[in-house]
Amino acid sequence: xxxxxxxxxxxxxxxxxxxxxxxxxxxxxxxxxxxxxxxxxxxxxxxxxxxxxxxxxxxxxxxxxxxxxxxxxxxxxxxxxxxxxxxxxxxxxxxxxxxxxxxxxxxxxxxxxxxxxxxxxxxxxxxxxxxxxxxxxxxxxxxxxxxxxxxxxxxxxxxxxxxxxxxxxxxxxxxxxxxxxxxxxxxxxxxxxxxxxxxxxxxxxxxxxxxxxxxxxxxxxxxxxxxxxxxxxxxxxxxxxxxxxxxxxxxxxxxxxxxxxxxxxxxxxxxxxxxxxxxxxxxxxxxxxxxxxxxxxxxxxxxxxxxxxxxx
Ligand code: AMP
Ligand code: MG
Numbered sequence: 001x002x003x004x005x006x007x008x009x010x011x012x013x014x015x016x017x018x019x020x021x022x023x024x025x026x027x028x029x030x031x032x033x034x035x036x037x038x039x040x041x042x043x044x045x046x047x048x049x050x051x052x053x054x055x056x057x058x059x060x061x062x063x064x065x066x067x068x069x070x071x072x073x074x075x076x077x078x079x080x081x082x083x084x085x086x087x088x089x090x091x092x093x094x095x096x097x098x099x100x101x102x103x104x105x106x107x108x109x110x111x112x113x114x115x116x117x118x119x120x121x122x123x124x125x126x127x128x129x130x131x132x133x134x135x136x137x138x139x140x141x142x143x144x145x146x147x148x149x150x151x152x153x154x155x156x157x158x159x160x161x162x163x164x165x166x167x168x169x170x171x172x173x174x175x176x177x178x179x180x181x182x183x184x185x186x187x188x189x190x191x192x193x194x195x196x197x198x199x200x201x202x203x204x205x206x207x208x209x210x211x212x213x214x215x216x217x218x219x220x221x222x223x224x225x226x227x228x229x230x231x232x233x234x235x236x237x238x239x240x241x242x243x244x245x246x247x248x249x250x251x252x253x254x255x256x257x258x259x260x261x262x263x264x265x266x267x268x269x270x271x272x273x274x275x276x277x278x279x280x281x282x283x284x285x286x287x288x289x290x291x292x293x294x295x296x297x298x299x300x301x302x303x304x305x306x307x308x309x310x311x312x
Contacts, residue, residue: 025182028052033059033168035187043194044179051175055186058171061089062163064112070152071161075112079157082144090143090150092270096166099274100138103290107278108249110138112160118247118254121236129252135159136249165246169227169273176269188228191269195222208232208260208302216308217300225269229276230261246280257283258304266297275299284309 027040028048032055039051061070070089077083085093096109113135117124124132140155154161163170172184172191181194183201192201203226204215219226231244231254248255262279264272271294279287284301288311291297298312 023181032056033063033171033186034065035168037187038185039175039182041179041182043181051178051184054175054178055171058088058167058174061086062092062167064160064162064164071163074152074154075160078154078159082142082151082153085150085152087150090145090152092163092166092170093141093152093161094143095270096161096163096274097138097141097143099166099271099278102293103275103278103282105138105249106281106286107165107274108136108138109163109166110141110154110159110161111136111165111247111249112162113158114247114249114252115162115164115245116160118243118245123238123243131158133249133252165229165277166270166274169225169269169271169276171269173225173269188233189269189273190226191224192221192226193223197222205263205300206230206261209306216302219263219265221265224265224267225272226263226265227269227272227276228261228263229280231255231259231280232261246277248281255281257281259283260302260304262287262299262301264297264299266294271297284311287311 023042025040025042026046026048027038029038030052032052037055039048060066063069064071066072070085074083074085093109099107100109114132117128117132135156135158140159142153142155144151168186168189172186172189175184176191176193179193184191190203195201200220200222203219205217205219206228207214207216208230229246235242235244244254246255259280262276264276266272279299287299291299291311298310301309
Protein backbone atom coordinates (compact mmCIF):
# COMPACT_ATOMS: atom_id res chain seq x y z
CA UNK A 1 0.00 0.00 0.00
CA UNK A 2 2.75 2.42 1.01
CA UNK A 3 4.69 1.77 -2.24
CA UNK A 4 1.51 2.49 -4.23
CA UNK A 5 1.17 5.92 -2.57
CA UNK A 6 4.82 6.68 -3.14
CA UNK A 7 4.44 5.82 -6.79
CA UNK A 8 1.32 7.98 -7.03
CA UNK A 9 3.12 11.02 -5.56
CA UNK A 10 6.12 10.45 -7.76
CA UNK A 11 3.86 10.51 -10.84
CA UNK A 12 2.18 13.70 -9.57
CA UNK A 13 5.54 15.40 -9.08
CA UNK A 14 6.70 14.42 -12.56
CA UNK A 15 3.47 15.75 -14.11
CA UNK A 16 3.64 19.07 -12.23
CA UNK A 17 7.31 19.47 -13.12
CA UNK A 18 6.43 18.88 -16.77
CA UNK A 19 3.63 21.47 -16.63
CA UNK A 20 5.81 24.09 -14.92
CA UNK A 21 8.59 23.53 -17.48
CA UNK A 22 6.24 23.95 -20.48
CA UNK A 23 7.22 27.07 -22.34
CA UNK A 24 4.83 29.96 -22.06
CA UNK A 25 4.33 31.63 -25.42
CA UNK A 26 4.46 35.37 -25.95
CA UNK A 27 2.04 36.86 -28.41
CA UNK A 28 0.97 40.15 -29.92
CA UNK A 29 -1.70 41.45 -32.28
CA UNK A 30 -1.89 44.55 -34.39
CA UNK A 31 -3.12 46.10 -37.60
CA UNK A 32 -0.46 46.32 -40.31
CA UNK A 33 -0.28 45.75 -44.07
CA UNK A 34 -3.97 46.72 -44.15
CA UNK A 35 -4.96 43.63 -42.22
CA UNK A 36 -4.87 42.12 -38.75
CA UNK A 37 -1.63 40.43 -37.80
CA UNK A 38 -0.89 38.11 -34.91
CA UNK A 39 2.37 36.62 -33.75
CA UNK A 40 2.92 33.90 -31.15
CA UNK A 41 6.42 32.86 -30.17
CA UNK A 42 7.20 29.83 -28.01
CA UNK A 43 10.95 29.81 -28.59
CA UNK A 44 13.11 32.45 -30.26
CA UNK A 45 13.29 36.24 -30.26
CA UNK A 46 10.49 37.19 -27.88
CA UNK A 47 10.44 40.95 -28.34
CA UNK A 48 7.07 41.16 -30.10
CA UNK A 49 7.48 44.90 -30.78
CA UNK A 50 10.49 44.08 -32.91
CA UNK A 51 8.33 41.91 -35.19
CA UNK A 52 5.86 44.75 -35.69
CA UNK A 53 8.70 47.22 -36.25
CA UNK A 54 9.97 44.90 -38.96
CA UNK A 55 6.52 44.62 -40.57
CA UNK A 56 6.23 48.42 -40.60
CA UNK A 57 9.70 48.77 -42.09
CA UNK A 58 8.84 46.38 -44.93
CA UNK A 59 5.53 48.12 -45.48
CA UNK A 60 7.39 51.40 -45.90
CA UNK A 61 9.36 49.78 -48.74
CA UNK A 62 6.60 47.91 -50.57
CA UNK A 63 3.31 49.72 -50.03
CA UNK A 64 1.65 51.62 -52.85
CA UNK A 65 -0.29 53.61 -50.22
CA UNK A 66 2.86 55.17 -48.81
CA UNK A 67 4.13 57.98 -51.05
CA UNK A 68 7.78 57.56 -50.13
CA UNK A 69 7.95 53.75 -50.47
CA UNK A 70 10.32 52.25 -53.02
CA UNK A 71 7.36 50.96 -55.02
CA UNK A 72 5.54 54.34 -55.05
CA UNK A 73 8.70 56.09 -56.19
CA UNK A 74 9.25 53.58 -59.01
CA UNK A 75 5.60 53.99 -60.06
CA UNK A 76 5.82 57.81 -60.05
CA UNK A 77 8.88 57.65 -62.30
CA UNK A 78 7.29 55.22 -64.78
CA UNK A 79 8.18 56.23 -68.34
CA UNK A 80 10.45 58.98 -66.97
CA UNK A 81 13.54 57.52 -65.32
CA UNK A 82 14.92 54.58 -63.40
CA UNK A 83 14.65 54.72 -59.61
CA UNK A 84 17.14 53.53 -57.04
CA UNK A 85 15.58 51.10 -54.56
CA UNK A 86 16.73 48.95 -51.66
CA UNK A 87 18.25 45.56 -52.40
CA UNK A 88 15.25 43.95 -50.70
CA UNK A 89 12.70 45.66 -52.95
CA UNK A 90 14.78 44.85 -56.01
CA UNK A 91 15.00 41.17 -55.11
CA UNK A 92 11.29 40.88 -54.30
CA UNK A 93 10.33 42.55 -57.60
CA UNK A 94 12.83 40.29 -59.38
CA UNK A 95 11.19 37.23 -57.82
CA UNK A 96 7.75 38.63 -58.63
CA UNK A 97 8.88 38.97 -62.24
CA UNK A 98 10.03 35.37 -62.40
CA UNK A 99 6.68 34.23 -60.95
CA UNK A 100 4.94 36.38 -63.57
CA UNK A 101 6.84 34.55 -66.30
CA UNK A 102 6.37 31.05 -64.87
CA UNK A 103 2.62 31.60 -64.45
CA UNK A 104 2.37 33.28 -67.86
CA UNK A 105 1.04 36.47 -66.25
CA UNK A 106 -1.65 34.87 -64.04
CA UNK A 107 0.42 36.41 -61.26
CA UNK A 108 1.48 39.77 -62.67
CA UNK A 109 3.83 41.97 -60.66
CA UNK A 110 2.98 44.94 -62.91
CA UNK A 111 -0.81 44.72 -62.52
CA UNK A 112 -1.07 47.95 -60.48
CA UNK A 113 -2.87 50.12 -63.02
CA UNK A 114 -5.62 47.50 -63.36
CA UNK A 115 -5.87 47.15 -59.57
CA UNK A 116 -6.29 50.94 -59.35
CA UNK A 117 -9.36 51.14 -61.57
CA UNK A 118 -11.10 48.33 -59.64
CA UNK A 119 -10.14 49.81 -56.26
CA UNK A 120 -12.83 52.50 -56.59
CA UNK A 121 -15.41 49.80 -55.85
CA UNK A 122 -17.42 50.34 -59.02
CA UNK A 123 -17.23 48.55 -62.36
CA UNK A 124 -14.86 50.56 -64.59
CA UNK A 125 -15.79 51.54 -68.16
CA UNK A 126 -14.54 49.46 -71.10
CA UNK A 127 -12.24 52.33 -72.08
CA UNK A 128 -10.69 52.37 -68.59
CA UNK A 129 -10.16 48.60 -68.71
CA UNK A 130 -8.59 48.73 -72.18
CA UNK A 131 -6.27 51.55 -71.13
CA UNK A 132 -5.17 49.69 -67.99
CA UNK A 133 -4.63 46.47 -69.97
CA UNK A 134 -2.12 48.37 -72.10
CA UNK A 135 -0.10 49.18 -68.98
CA UNK A 136 0.45 45.80 -67.35
CA UNK A 137 3.17 44.24 -69.50
CA UNK A 138 5.63 42.80 -66.97
CA UNK A 139 8.27 42.51 -69.74
CA UNK A 140 8.54 46.29 -69.48
CA UNK A 141 9.81 46.12 -65.90
CA UNK A 142 13.54 46.71 -66.22
CA UNK A 143 15.91 45.80 -63.36
CA UNK A 144 19.48 47.01 -63.39
CA UNK A 145 22.36 46.68 -60.98
CA UNK A 146 25.07 49.31 -61.37
CA UNK A 147 27.97 49.92 -58.97
CA UNK A 148 26.17 47.89 -56.30
CA UNK A 149 23.11 50.13 -56.63
CA UNK A 150 19.72 48.66 -57.44
CA UNK A 151 17.40 50.32 -59.97
CA UNK A 152 13.93 49.62 -61.31
CA UNK A 153 12.44 51.27 -64.39
CA UNK A 154 8.95 50.89 -65.82
CA UNK A 155 9.10 51.62 -69.52
CA UNK A 156 5.63 53.16 -70.00
CA UNK A 157 4.11 56.15 -68.23
CA UNK A 158 1.18 54.98 -66.11
CA UNK A 159 2.61 51.53 -65.39
CA UNK A 160 2.40 50.47 -61.73
CA UNK A 161 4.08 47.72 -59.78
CA UNK A 162 1.88 46.04 -57.17
CA UNK A 163 3.32 43.64 -54.60
CA UNK A 164 -0.03 43.05 -52.84
CA UNK A 165 -0.08 39.44 -54.06
CA UNK A 166 3.31 38.45 -52.59
CA UNK A 167 4.35 40.91 -49.86
CA UNK A 168 2.54 39.29 -46.92
CA UNK A 169 3.96 35.86 -47.70
CA UNK A 170 7.42 37.33 -48.06
CA UNK A 171 7.23 39.24 -44.77
CA UNK A 172 5.77 36.26 -42.84
CA UNK A 173 8.63 34.08 -44.04
CA UNK A 174 11.19 36.74 -43.14
CA UNK A 175 9.79 37.18 -39.62
CA UNK A 176 9.90 33.41 -39.30
CA UNK A 177 13.70 33.59 -39.33
CA UNK A 178 13.52 35.18 -35.86
CA UNK A 179 11.69 32.29 -34.25
CA UNK A 180 12.52 28.71 -33.34
CA UNK A 181 8.96 27.74 -32.53
CA UNK A 182 5.88 29.82 -33.20
CA UNK A 183 3.24 31.07 -35.57
CA UNK A 184 3.03 34.22 -37.65
CA UNK A 185 -0.32 35.14 -39.12
CA UNK A 186 -0.45 38.17 -41.40
CA UNK A 187 -4.11 38.41 -42.35
CA UNK A 188 -4.39 34.71 -43.13
CA UNK A 189 -0.89 34.31 -44.59
CA UNK A 190 0.39 31.82 -42.06
CA UNK A 191 3.94 30.76 -41.31
CA UNK A 192 4.70 28.14 -38.66
CA UNK A 193 7.89 26.61 -37.37
CA UNK A 194 9.42 24.43 -34.70
CA UNK A 195 7.26 21.31 -34.36
CA UNK A 196 7.88 17.66 -35.19
CA UNK A 197 5.74 14.94 -36.72
CA UNK A 198 4.46 13.82 -33.29
CA UNK A 199 3.03 17.25 -32.55
CA UNK A 200 2.62 19.23 -35.77
CA UNK A 201 0.89 22.60 -36.12
CA UNK A 202 -2.73 22.25 -37.15
CA UNK A 203 -3.84 24.98 -39.55
CA UNK A 204 -7.51 25.19 -40.51
CA UNK A 205 -8.39 26.00 -44.11
CA UNK A 206 -11.19 28.57 -44.16
CA UNK A 207 -14.46 27.46 -45.70
CA UNK A 208 -15.02 30.29 -48.23
CA UNK A 209 -18.79 30.11 -47.81
CA UNK A 210 -18.89 30.13 -44.02
CA UNK A 211 -17.98 32.54 -41.22
CA UNK A 212 -14.34 33.29 -40.39
CA UNK A 213 -12.88 30.44 -38.38
CA UNK A 214 -15.17 27.84 -39.95
CA UNK A 215 -12.75 25.33 -41.46
CA UNK A 216 -13.37 22.63 -44.04
CA UNK A 217 -10.09 20.83 -43.43
CA UNK A 218 -6.99 20.87 -41.27
CA UNK A 219 -3.40 20.96 -42.54
CA UNK A 220 -0.81 19.37 -40.27
CA UNK A 221 2.66 20.82 -40.79
CA UNK A 222 5.83 21.12 -38.71
CA UNK A 223 7.33 24.07 -40.58
CA UNK A 224 6.12 26.05 -43.58
CA UNK A 225 3.45 28.31 -45.00
CA UNK A 226 -0.26 28.11 -45.62
CA UNK A 227 -1.54 30.94 -47.82
CA UNK A 228 -5.06 31.33 -49.16
CA UNK A 229 -6.44 33.51 -51.94
CA UNK A 230 -10.22 33.76 -52.01
CA UNK A 231 -12.92 35.77 -53.70
CA UNK A 232 -14.57 36.18 -50.29
CA UNK A 233 -11.61 38.15 -48.90
CA UNK A 234 -12.27 41.52 -50.54
CA UNK A 235 -15.05 42.43 -52.91
CA UNK A 236 -17.85 44.85 -53.75
CA UNK A 237 -21.32 44.18 -55.08
CA UNK A 238 -22.86 46.11 -57.99
CA UNK A 239 -26.30 45.28 -59.41
CA UNK A 240 -26.28 42.03 -57.45
CA UNK A 241 -22.97 40.85 -58.93
CA UNK A 242 -19.91 40.23 -56.76
CA UNK A 243 -16.62 41.74 -57.99
CA UNK A 244 -13.61 40.51 -56.04
CA UNK A 245 -10.00 41.73 -55.81
CA UNK A 246 -8.05 39.06 -57.75
CA UNK A 247 -7.77 40.25 -61.32
CA UNK A 248 -7.27 38.39 -64.55
CA UNK A 249 -4.71 40.32 -66.58
CA UNK A 250 -5.85 38.61 -69.79
CA UNK A 251 -9.39 40.06 -69.55
CA UNK A 252 -9.05 43.04 -67.22
CA UNK A 253 -11.87 41.69 -65.01
CA UNK A 254 -11.90 39.89 -61.67
CA UNK A 255 -10.92 36.26 -62.38
CA UNK A 256 -14.04 34.41 -63.45
CA UNK A 257 -13.21 30.74 -63.10
CA UNK A 258 -15.15 28.35 -60.90
CA UNK A 259 -12.80 28.87 -57.94
CA UNK A 260 -13.93 30.20 -54.56
CA UNK A 261 -10.57 29.83 -52.86
CA UNK A 262 -7.21 28.18 -53.24
CA UNK A 263 -4.69 27.51 -50.48
CA UNK A 264 -1.04 26.85 -51.19
CA UNK A 265 1.06 24.96 -48.66
CA UNK A 266 4.85 24.89 -48.98
CA UNK A 267 8.29 25.85 -47.71
CA UNK A 268 8.64 29.43 -49.02
CA UNK A 269 6.16 32.17 -48.10
CA UNK A 270 6.69 34.42 -51.13
CA UNK A 271 6.15 31.48 -53.46
CA UNK A 272 3.02 30.31 -51.63
CA UNK A 273 1.56 33.82 -51.71
CA UNK A 274 2.33 34.47 -55.37
CA UNK A 275 1.13 31.04 -56.43
CA UNK A 276 -2.11 31.32 -54.48
CA UNK A 277 -2.96 34.49 -56.42
CA UNK A 278 -1.87 32.90 -59.72
CA UNK A 279 -3.69 29.61 -59.12
CA UNK A 280 -6.88 31.47 -58.30
CA UNK A 281 -6.69 33.08 -61.75
CA UNK A 282 -5.55 29.89 -63.52
CA UNK A 283 -8.06 27.38 -62.16
CA UNK A 284 -7.45 23.68 -61.54
CA UNK A 285 -6.35 22.51 -64.98
CA UNK A 286 -3.62 25.03 -65.70
CA UNK A 287 -2.47 24.86 -62.08
CA UNK A 288 -1.80 21.15 -62.34
CA UNK A 289 0.73 21.90 -65.11
CA UNK A 290 2.49 24.81 -63.37
CA UNK A 291 2.59 23.09 -59.96
CA UNK A 292 4.87 20.40 -61.44
CA UNK A 293 7.62 23.02 -61.45
CA UNK A 294 7.33 23.59 -57.68
CA UNK A 295 8.40 20.52 -55.79
CA UNK A 296 7.35 20.41 -52.13
CA UNK A 297 4.21 22.53 -52.75
CA UNK A 298 0.62 21.47 -52.68
CA UNK A 299 -2.64 23.33 -53.18
CA UNK A 300 -6.24 22.86 -52.18
CA UNK A 301 -9.02 24.40 -54.28
CA UNK A 302 -12.58 24.99 -53.19
CA UNK A 303 -14.78 25.25 -56.27
CA UNK A 304 -18.15 26.93 -56.79
CA UNK A 305 -19.85 23.53 -56.84
CA UNK A 306 -18.42 22.98 -53.30
CA UNK A 307 -16.01 20.33 -54.56
CA UNK A 308 -12.48 20.43 -53.12
CA UNK A 309 -9.52 19.47 -55.30
CA UNK A 310 -6.05 18.80 -53.90
CA UNK A 311 -3.02 18.89 -56.21
CA UNK A 312 0.58 18.13 -55.32
P1 AMP B 1 -3.84 37.73 -52.71
O1 AMP B 1 -4.88 38.07 -51.71
O2 AMP B 1 -2.53 37.29 -52.18
O3 AMP B 1 -4.35 36.78 -53.76
O4 AMP B 1 -3.44 39.09 -53.47
C1 AMP B 1 -4.41 39.93 -54.01
C2 AMP B 1 -3.79 41.28 -54.19
O5 AMP B 1 -2.76 41.19 -55.19
C3 AMP B 1 -4.79 42.30 -54.72
O6 AMP B 1 -5.35 43.03 -53.66
C4 AMP B 1 -3.92 43.16 -55.64
O7 AMP B 1 -3.21 44.12 -54.90
C5 AMP B 1 -2.93 42.17 -56.19
N1 AMP B 1 -3.42 41.42 -57.38
C6 AMP B 1 -4.68 41.23 -57.85
N2 AMP B 1 -4.68 40.44 -58.94
C7 AMP B 1 -3.38 40.11 -59.16
C8 AMP B 1 -2.71 39.33 -60.15
N3 AMP B 1 -3.38 38.70 -61.11
N4 AMP B 1 -1.37 39.24 -60.07
C9 AMP B 1 -0.66 39.86 -59.11
N5 AMP B 1 -1.23 40.60 -58.14
C10 AMP B 1 -2.57 40.73 -58.17
MG1 MG C 1 -1.10 35.95 -52.97
